[in-house]
Amino acid sequence: MTITVVVVDDGSLTFRGVIDVLRAAPEVTVVGVLPYLESVAELGVAPRVIVTNTFCAKSVADLQSLHHSTLLVMSPTIDVGQVRAALRAGVRAYLDWDVDPATLLRAVVAAGRGDVYLTMAARDALLPDPGRCLGGGPGRIDVPPVSLTARERDVLRLVAEGLTHKQIASRLSLSKSTVDTYAHRVRQKTGAANKAGLTRVAMSFAVEAEAYSS
Incomplete structure (x- = not known):
C-alpha cells in the first residue's frame, strides 16, 4: 500500500x-x-x-x-x-x-x-542559544524531569532520525526485542503513550538533552 x-x-x-x-x-x-x-x-x-x-x-x-x-x-x-x-x-x-x-x-x-x-x-x-543556560528566560528548554540511561538516549536519538526499531537494533548491535524494551522504558518514564508520542519526546527532550549530557 x-x-x-x-x-x-x-x-x-x-x-x-x-x-x-x-x-x-x-x-x-x-x-x-x-x-x-x-x-x-x-x-x-x-x-x-x-x-x-x-x-x-x-x-x-x-x-x-x-x-x-x-x-x-x-x-x-x-x-x-x-x-x-x-x-x-x-x-x-x-x-x-x-x-x-x-x-x-x-x-x-x-x-x-x-x-x-x-x-x-x-x-x-530546537537547541537553545549556547550562551544561555537551562533556567528561565528566552533560552529556556522544557526538558521533562526524568533520568534516561545512555542507551535509552541512544534509542531516542535514532527514533528522532526516523529509524524503525529494527533499524535501531542493527545500528546499535542489539536485538529488536532489546530495543523494544528500551523504548518501552522511555515511554514509562516520559508518559508517551505510543510510538508517535515517543517520537515527540525525542524531539522535545532527547535531541536537546543529548546535547547537554554527551
Missing part, C-alpha cells in the same frame, strides 16, 4: 524537483498538485501527507479535521519558533530545502505512518 501525497506547489524549481522525486517513488502516490494549501479541502481525496512550504496552525487543524492528513513542511529557512509551532500544531515532518531525494522519501514515509521527522537543520533549531 502506497502513501497518498498532495504537493502544494509554490512554482519554484525546488518544488518541481520534489514532485518529480515523489512521482518516481514506488512507495508514494501523488494524488494532486495544488497552488494553495487551502485548496486541499476541495480536492475530494484524503491524502495521507501534504507536502508544502506553507505553515499555518489553523490550516493544519482544519485539514486534519477534514482529511486526517498530516503536513510535511519544506522551508527555505529554519526558524526555531516556526519549527516548534509546527510540531505543536501537529506537523509531522520539517525539512530544509536542500535535502536529497532519499531524505525526502524517508520523511514522507515517517510522516505517513504518524512519526515525526526533522532534518538536522530543523533539529538544531
Whole structure:
C-alpha cells in the first residue's frame, strides 16, 4: 500500500524537483498538485501527507479535521519558533530545502505512518542559544524531569532520525526485542503513550538533552 501525497506547489524549481522525486517513488502516490494549501479541502481525496512550504496552525487543524492528513513542511529557512509551532500544531515532518531525494522519501514515509521527522537543520533549531543556560528566560528548554540511561538516549536519538526499531537494533548491535524494551522504558518514564508520542519526546527532550549530557 502506497502513501497518498498532495504537493502544494509554490512554482519554484525546488518544488518541481520534489514532485518529480515523489512521482518516481514506488512507495508514494501523488494524488494532486495544488497552488494553495487551502485548496486541499476541495480536492475530494484524503491524502495521507501534504507536502508544502506553507505553515499555518489553523490550516493544519482544519485539514486534519477534514482529511486526517498530516503536513510535511519544506522551508527555505529554519526558524526555531516556526519549527516548534509546527510540531505543536501537529506537523509531522520539517525539512530544509536542500535535502536529497532519499531524505525526502524517508520523511514522507515517517510522516505517513504518524512519526515525526526533522532534518538536522530543523533539529538544531530546537537547541537553545549556547550562551544561555537551562533556567528561565528566552533560552529556556522544557526538558521533562526524568533520568534516561545512555542507551535509552541512544534509542531516542535514532527514533528522532526516523529509524524503525529494527533499524535501531542493527545500528546499535542489539536485538529488536532489546530495543523494544528500551523504548518501552522511555515511554514509562516520559508518559508517551505510543510510538508517535515517543517520537515527540525525542524531539522535545532527547535531541536537546543529548546535547547537554554527551
